[in-house]
Amino acid sequence: MPSKRSGPIAIEAIDLTKTYRSTVALDGLSLSIADGTVYGFLGPNGAGKTTTMRLLTGLSQPTSGRARICGRDITNRRELAPAVGYLPETPPLYDEFSAREQLEYAADLRDIPSETADKRISEYLDQFGLAGDEHKRISAYSKGMKQKTAFIQSILHDPQVLFLDEPTSGLDPRAARQIRQSITDFADDGTTVFLSTHILPVVEAVADEVGVLFDGKLVAEGSPDEVKSRVETGGESTLEDAFLAVTSADAPISNTAGATDE
Amino acid sequence: MTLRRDVRHGLRIGRAEFVRSIRGYTKETRRVIGIIFSVLFFGVMTLFLASGAYVAGRSVQSAAEIPFFDPATTVLPAALLVLVVLRTFERIGDIEASEFVLTTVHPRAVVIGLLVAETSRLVLWFGLPIAAFVAAFTSGLGAPTLPLSAAAVLLPLVGWATVWGYALGIGFLRVLQYLPGIRRMLKIVGGALVLVFVAGSQFVGQAIVSEDISIGSLLSRVTFAPLVDYVSLAFVGTPLARPSSWTAAVVALVLLALTPVGLAVATRQATALWFTDVGSRSATAQSKGSESGFSAPKPLALAQSGRIAWGHLVRGVRHPQQFSHLITIIFFIGPVGTSAFQGLDDYLGLVVAGTGIGLATYLAGATFGLNPLGDERPQLPFLLLTATTPRTLVRGRALAGFAIGAPVAVVASLGSIAFGTKPLHGVGFALGGVVMCLAATAFAVGIGTAYPIYEEREFWGTETVVPSTLVLLLYIFIVGGGTTIGYFTTLYLVSEGIPTAVLPGVLIGLYGLVTAGVSYGSYRYAIRRYRTYTFD
Known part of the structure; x- marks a missing residue:
């Protein structure tokens, strides 16, 4: 059962804002996520979730505000890189490589010693059921196989913070469960997981905390139970009910983090 | 320390990108057949050129007798610079799977990697013919040290042209990123220029033949004398050696000094381009719409x-x-x-x-x-x-x-x-x-x-x-x-x-x-x- 954690801060964002010309993609986002937390990051399409992930991984620069990952400023890429793993929605893989070549390449760029890399790669390929196909070119892989390869790539260096953008999208139930289980295992080992997904049961299953983004603003935050309690349904509410309630056009928007019953 | 690490990462990225290119060239039979035909065609041409180079090597008495040597020392580096600018526009302005690479290594490593890969691709296509040409000329001249001295002279020149071409290309891409209107205009103007260039390249041969235009006199006007002196250093130790001049040494120093500066400029430009998001472009794309619906005339x-x-x-x-x-x-x-x-x-x-x-x-x-x-x-x-x-x-x-x-x-x-x-x-x-x-x-x-x-x-x-x-x-x-x-x-x-x-x-x-x-x-x-x- 997920539980809210406390301790050193892994992800800290203060008043992060990102604008594209006249469009505000992210509007004063503040986060404080403790080490080892699985943070479910929810929001409708276009709410600013991917923008947030790109900002927190240093791939994009905020218009204003600042953020730190494990105490490292997101603008210092050289320090930031070893601390984070990022799996974007589209797996960043090379069709011309096999899974093993791709992972060896990633390990090489991550400065993982080759013996350690070989061992880890073999273990992960085996764990995710790719061992038999490790020498096939990625161009011949199914969507699920690509997703699993990219997931392994993002965790190969044991990052302190793992950013996952729709990691189970398009996966069959077995593969999705493998990813879910891995997320939980990583969190148990102290890795902070920042998980963006539309698949709410996944969030309910693994998240310690949930944040809901709507129109670039954080409109709800807390444990899944706290967020669910914001909805009066007369019966037992689900995360889906809560999500729909806080992201409807006429929902009152709280400007502070923390689950609040308004 | 960080430079050494970036260079190591860059070489690894360059190798990976080059391998990907090779696999891309050979993944379909159709492409392989095309490459075989190209190799046969250019192989025969190379044989002819090499035999000509051998004869030239035997007969030439001084560097000045090598056809178009002086203008080539200026035109070829300039052409390489332009080529890298164009390739930056077309292909190496960013890296595939950028979310992975840019969250893994420093942008300087990525710049080095892209340039290494691009240079390797150029060597793959042109290296063998050039090597054959130089070897034949060397053989005719009877100066076995020429390939080494030529490589020593050309490497700084190629390095300079490559990094500055990339810095320029990325600089242009940054301007276009901020000015989408200019980007659209340049696409149109660029397309027209390509047409003019292609057409012009077809007409120019005829013009030279029919109008009796001296290409030598045209090229001599763009010759940069210090570069001629510098490239002539390649002939040191051969019968074609010219008296050394201080300008050659100055050019060598300038090239060696400007190459790391160019790399630094290119890295700064690339970092700004890659991490300044594509918001301006997507915003432009979003602003385009079709309110009239779809109705054919x-x-x-x-x-x-x-x-x-x-x-x-x-x-x-x-x-x-x-x-x-x-x-x-x-x-x-x-x-x-x-x-x-x-x-x-x-x-x-x-x-x-x-x-x-x-x-x-x-x-x-x-x-x-x-x-x-x-x-x-x-x-x-x-x-x-x-x-x-x-x-x-x-x-x-x-x-x-x-x-x-x-x-x-x-x-x-x-x-x-x-x-x-x-x-x-x-x-x-x-x-x-x-x-x-x-x-x-x-x-x-x-x-x-x-x-x-x-x-x-x-x-x-x-x-x-x-x-x-x-x-x-x-x-x-x-x-x-x-x-x-x-x-x-x-x-x-x-x-x-x-x-x-x-x-x-x-x-x-x-x-x-x-x-x-x-x-x-x-x-x-x-x-x-x-x-x-x-x-x-």
């Missing part, structure tokens, strides 16, 4: 195939990069372009009409018809499951091409009246041109569906699918030949009327039958390909 609106054709035309206007393959015709028109108009003052009208009809039949088929299945691959799961028949889909595509080609034929034919063509002849050419466009577009969809290309490649910043070069060349030769015969047949008919003699009658009839038969057969084949298409 009158003649096309009458039939479903017409409305489909209108859809192709609208998409073409909104995404003109998909027509990049049409530039190929310049390579064919260029060499005959000037001569076609020479000494034909009395027949200028006929030339105008003929050229117009030729261009019209080319556009009629090549614009939309040479890769229908490849162009529509993403939409095929939808299209093939609609109630619309394959025949209508093929007709729609053919009609779109016809809508482009036929007006060109009519305008050129009627316009030729202003250049001396008789009005009746002009009308006859217009009619003949329209019929030929119809035949061309029907033929195009057949050969286009026979060999579809699905891969996208980047052209002027957008991904687009272009037809197979083989299909395009086949189309140009067959339709070009057919149009030529058709043009003279039309000229005969409008001049002489319906033939009464047996031979002309039989020949014209035969031409008509073959054209109609091949075109109709090709059209039927395209329909069958659509009907039986599977996603294998």
Whole structure:
């Protein structure tokens, strides 16, 4: 059962804002996520979730505000890189490589010693059921196989913070469960997981905390139970009910983090 | 420490990118065959050049006797600089799977990696011929140290041109990122410049021969003397050695000093480009809209195939990069372009009409018809499951091409009246041109569906699918030949009327039958390909 954690801060964002010309993609986002937390990051399409992930991984620069990952400023890429793993929605893989070549390449760029890399790669390929196909070119892989390869790539260096953008999208139930289980295992080992997904049961299953983004603003935050309690349904509410309630056009928007019953 | 790590990462990235390129070149039999032909063709050329270099090496007494040596020392580095700028625009302005690479290593490593990969690709294509040339020249000269001294001299020059070319290219991309209006304008101007350049390159050879222009005197004006002194250092220790000059040493120092500066500038530019998001571009894309809905104009609106054709035309206007393959015709028109108009003052009208009809039949088929299945691959799961028949889909595509080609034929034919063509002849050419466009577009969809290309490649910043070069060349030769015969047949008919003699009658009839038969057969084949298409 997920539980809210406390301790050193892994992800800290203060008043992060990102604008594209006249469009505000992210509007004063503040986060404080403790080490080892699985943070479910929810929001409708276009709410600013991917923008947030790109900002927190240093791939994009905020218009204003600042953020730190494990105490490292997101603008210092050289320090930031070893601390984070990022799996974007589209797996960043090379069709011309096999899974093993791709992972060896990633390990090489991550400065993982080759013996350690070989061992880890073999273990992960085996764990995710790719061992038999490790020498096939990625161009011949199914969507699920690509997703699993990219997931392994993002965790190969044991990052302190793992950013996952729709990691189970398009996966069959077995593969999705493998990813879910891995997320939980990583969190148990102290890795902070920042998980963006539309698949709410996944969030309910693994998240310690949930944040809901709507129109670039954080409109709800807390444990899944706290967020669910914001909805009066007369019966037992689900995360889906809560999500729909806080992201409807006429929902009152709280400007502070923390689950609040308004 | 960080530099060493970045260089190590950069070399690893360069190796990976190079391996990916090699695998890309060889992943299809079609490409392998193309490469084999290229290697054979350029291999023979290299043999000739190498034998010439050997003879030159034996006979040359001083560096000044090497043809175009002085201007080449300036023109070649400048050309390399421009080439890298263009390649930065086209290919190496960013790296694939950037989310992975940019969250893994420092941008400087990525810049180094991209440049290493690009240099390796250049060496792959040009290294062997250059090595053969140098080896042959060295052998003729009897100076075995020349390759080493030449490499020592050229490496700083190549390094300088590469990093500064990249810095310039990335700088331009940054400007375009902030100024999307200029980006669009440059795309248009750039496209026009490419056309002018390609056409000009075809005309220039003729001009040099026919106008007796001295290319040596032209090039001597752009020669930068200190660079000549510097490159001449390659001949140190050989019979061609020149007296050393202090300017050569200064150039060497400047090149060595500016290369790391260029790398730093390129890294700063690239970092700013890659991490300053694509918001401006996506915002621009979002601002484009279509509020008027989709309604075809009158003649096309009458039939479903017409409305489909209108859809192709609208998409073409909104995404003109998909027509990049049409530039190929310049390579064919260029060499005959000037001569076609020479000494034909009395027949200028006929030339105008003929050229117009030729261009019209080319556009009629090549614009939309040479890769229908490849162009529509993403939409095929939808299209093939609609109630619309394959025949209508093929007709729609053919009609779109016809809508482009036929007006060109009519305008050129009627316009030729202003250049001396008789009005009746002009009308006859217009009619003949329209019929030929119809035949061309029907033929195009057949050969286009026979060999579809699905891969996208980047052209002027957008991904687009272009037809197979083989299909395009086949189309140009067959339709070009057919149009030529058709043009003279039309000229005969409008001049002489319906033939009464047996031979002309039989020949014209035969031409008509073959054209109609091949075109109709090709059209039927395209329909069958659509009907039986599977996603294998």
